[in-house]
Amino acid sequence: MNNGVYPVGRCKATGEGPPSRQRVAMWKAVGKCCYAHAMVSGISSQRVRIVVVGGGPAGVATARALRKFAPELADQTILLERAPGRRKKLCGGGLTGACVKELRRLDLEIRVPAIPIRRAVFAYENIRKAFDFESEAFVVRRDDLDDDLMAQVEKDVAVHRGERARSLSRDWDQLIVETDLTTYRTDLVVGADGVGSVVRRFLFGELGRKLEPVSRLYQADLTEPVREEEAGTMTFDFSVLNAGVHGYFWAFPSEVSGESVINTGVMHLPPYGSTNVMDVFRQTLQRRGYRMASETRIHSYPEIAYHPKRPISGNNIMLVGDAAGIEPLTGEGLAQCIAYGFHAGCFAKEQLGKGNTQLAGFRRRISRSPVGHEMRFARWIAGRIYGPNWRFWVDLFLKRSRVGELLSQQTQGQDQLHKHLPIFHWYYIAHKLGWRG
Numbered sequence: 001m002n003n004g005v006y007p008v009g010r011c012k013a014t015g016e017g018p019p020s021r022q023r024v025a026m027w028k029a030v031g032k033c034c035y036a037h038a039m040v041s042g043i044s045s046q047r048v049r050i051v052v053v054g055g056g057p058a059g060v061a062t063a064r065a066l067r068k069f070a071p072e073l074a075d076q077t078i079l080l081e082r083a084p085g086r087r088k089k090l091c092g093g094g095l096t097g098a099c100v101k102e103l104r105r106l107d108l109e110i111r112v113p114a115i116p117i118r119r120a121v122f123a124y125e126n127i128r129k130a131f132d133f134e135s136e137a138f139v140v141r142r143d144d145l146d147d148d149l150m151a152q153v154e155k156d157v158a159v160h161r162g163e164r165a166r167s168l169s170r171d172w173d174q175l176i177v178e179t180d181l182t183t184y185r186t187d188l189v190v191g192a193d194g195v196g197s198v199v200r201r202f203l204f205g206e207l208g209r210k211l212e213p214v215s216r217l218y219q220a221d222l223t224e225p226v227r228e229e230e231a232g233t234m235t236f237d238f239s240v241l242n243a244g245v246h247g248y249f250w251a252f253p254s255e256v257s258g259e260s261v262i263n264t265g266v267m268h269l270p271p272y273g274s275t276n277v278m279d280v281f282r283q284t285l286q287r288r289g290y291r292m293a294s295e296t297r298i299h300s301y302p303e304i305a306y307h308p309k310r311p312i313s314g315n316n317i318m319l320v321g322d323a324a325g326i327e328p329l330t331g332e333g334l335a336q337c338i339a340y341g342f343h344a345g346c347f348a349k350e351q352l353g354k355g356n357t358q359l360a361g362f363r364r365r366i367s368r369s370p371v372g373h374e375m376r377f378a379r380w381i382a383g384r385i386y387g388p389n390w391r392f393w394v395d396l397f398l399k400r401s402r403v404g405e406l407l408s409q410q411t412q413g414q415d416q417l418h419k420h421l422p423i424f425h426w427y428y429i430a431h432k433l434g435w436r437g
């Protein structure tokens, strides 16, 4: 008991003396830090509800889905695209029937020059299986397509061309996106920024995950007239498996500024081993009778294969398109990117509407959607057809015409392979036991 008498300068509650100089200095420093942080992240930053990073097909589809299903969110969304104008994109430009359907679902139109495709040919050495297309499929130039798709969504969300997202950081329940022009504070970042995604790197860093190896696609445009038998035909040649490539060779008829070209390429999945894919590519061109002009260059670009267990979302984050992973059997990504965008828009509406920014459920949403089922199944087939037992599987795919038909129908968007799992199992057993039919 002190009878209400306290020594001068002491705290009534604790009885402690006045704070030391060091303590005062420390609290001043903490105050300055808080102020600086508020300046950087709070006051000088712009508040938006959603930031879509990347204006490729996946970003564009997300923007359109938000406008269609959550206009109140679309009004508070910005789309950042680092390229100030038209950007060059390495691609086969194949728009399958499935892709055309996905685009229509979001009211996105194909308004660029497009070569109609009437059939697909699956080949291995001298075996050639042709399947006629009943639905629409096209080959386009990606530069044209991407530019036009972006123009189609310019009224849907605020599009910021020429602004690159540099880094992300977290501030409690929000994300701070720093670009080369300014800083945004947001509830949701949709990573549609392709295979080298900064959003994906941030998400994986937060989850403590390693980035896994990616597949590689090699592409070259050959300036020569399309042969009669290849007109309107997408060719997929699996003979490159003989040379140790875990993938296939493609040849699609295309056009650059009205001039006929053949868009050729090779897809190669890991593990890589010692195969020189560039050499195999050149040899395949030669074997198929193509002339490679001296100025023709082969370019290569990585792709991430979809894995149903890999995280593609987290707190305030969703990945779509290449950043999340695409179909690993053919490397087709456009139909998948548009579907990812569709689901991202719907999921954002549902979750942000409930005030929930914990979006880990987006992974399950995708894996249970038709596109997720297809990518899972394609992954399963890719593991077999490009795996050690590939001879058996290629034989099965080329000799059992029902299996080839199913593949072709899937490419046309008329059917889904995962729905026919029993047929695949039946043909596997029949082929293993050497039964005919």
Ligand SMILES: Cc1cc2nc3c(=O)[nH]c(=O)nc-3n(C[C@H](O)[C@H](O)[C@H](O)COP(=O)(O)OP(=O)(O)OC[C@H]3O[C@@H](n4cnc5c(N)ncnc54)[C@H](O)[C@@H]3O)c2cc1C
Binding pocket: 053, 054, 055, 056, 057, 058, 059, 080, 081, 082, 083, 087, 089, 090, 091, 092, 093, 094, 095, 096, 099, 163, 164, 165, 166, 192, 193, 194, 195, 197, 198, 217, 218, 219, 265, 301, 302, 303, 320, 321, 322, 323, 326, 331, 332, 333, 334, 335, 337
């Ligand atoms: C050689 C090759 C051939 C292919 N052929 C076909 C085919 O025939 N058919 C098919 O369906 N698919 C094909 N694909 C796959 C398809 O091209 C991709 O799946 C598709 O482009 C992915 O779209 P995306 O929007 O996810 O990413 P991208 O098209 O890569 O778009 C990402 C966008 O984000 C922007 N960006 C990146 N980082 C930032 C940043 N930090 N800030 C702001 N913006 C950023 C980029 O500029 C770009 O515009 C092919 C791929 C390759 C490599």
